[in-house]
Amino acid sequence: MSSLYLDESLDLTTLAPGATVDLTGDEARHAVTVARVRAGERIAIGDGRGVVVRGVVTSTGPRELSLEAEEVLVEEPPATRITLVQALAKGDRDELAVQAATELGVDAIVPWAAARSVSRWEGPKAEKGRQRWAVIVREAVKQSIRSWLPQVSPVATTAQLTERLAGARVLLLEPSATTALSGLQPDGRDLALVVGPEGGIAPSELERLIAEGAEPVRLGASVLRTSTAGPAAIAVLNATLGRW
Structure with missing residues (x-):
């Protein structure tokens, strides 16, 4: 190849x-x-x-x-775009998630400063972190020979997510959710997949995002790391959307 x-x-x-x-x-x-x-x-x-x-x-x-x-x-752009909202995480766990998600076909990435994020992008570090993720995305596109290069947005707070994701169907990966992601029925809207940090999405953030229209969904009985949850969910969505 x-x-x-x-x-x-x-x-x-x-x-x-x-x-x-x-x-x-x-x-x-x-x-x-x-x-x-x-x-x-x-x-x-x-x-x-x-x-x-x-x-x-x-x-x-x-x-x-x-x-x-x-x-x-x-290659025409996908009829339904998938955006990964990846919480900042310690070590390289968030970077591993971004790399795998790109290889699996994600269309855009939003770094998320969640309440429980240990890592913080503040001041000059915010743009430096975004650029680091953009480099990872670019290399993953080249490795997987993709024709579309996903864009990495500036880091977003919880308060900014609703505006950033306007028009998209927002899915919260939450182990306690009763709705299985595998049972999702597409409705024509673009999809935004929200993945929390190591400690999960804080209750106050869950309440806020759900009140603003987000849907809690689960992958299965086990709890995945923040580095693997997003890529696993994207694989499920690829099958649901007929990409695979």
């Missing part, structure tokens, strides 16, 4: 087989000097907006390479 390289500045929508695509900058440097891509190899180049071009590398330089397109794949 060919490797995927991303350049969001490229306009690949009008390309046809036989055209040349030039990759430059840090992404080309990584391909040529780190991955040691050489002329004659097959790779893929994507724009992160639904278009992936596959073809043969015709030339390389220290910070550039050229690709002759063999096929241009265009």
Whole structure:
């Protein structure tokens, strides 16, 4: 399977087989000097907006390479988008969740400063944390060869979630819920999956979010870590929505 390289500045929508695509900058440097891509190899180049071009590398330089397109794949955005609202967690547990969720096809990610979050993104750390997640998402897209690059929003407080998720059907992963996620009936709205931190979603947050229209749902009898709950739920939603 060919490797995927991303350049969001490229306009690949009008390309046809036989055209040349030039990759430059840090992404080309990584391909040529780190991955040691050489002329004659097959790779893929994507724009992160639904278009992936596959073809043969015709030339390389220290910070550039050229690709002759063999096929241009265009993927329309999903009819129902899935947003992961991932609570900040200690260690790398939230990062593991973000990485796996991206590989599984999540469409957007919102970092959530939940009441029980041990980790805190405040001041300059807020944008630094968002950028760190964005890098993880980008690398996961390349690894899984996805055509769409999910966006990572700025960190949100509980009070900001309703406005951020306006129009979406909000699902709260809660072990004590009586409704099983596997029984969900899609209603045409985009879905937002809210995953709490290590200590779970605080009762006051549950009450507030439910009062604002969120639906508590459970995965099963066991309680999953914050690093695995979101990806497991996305897998269930992929099957429900017919993505898998």
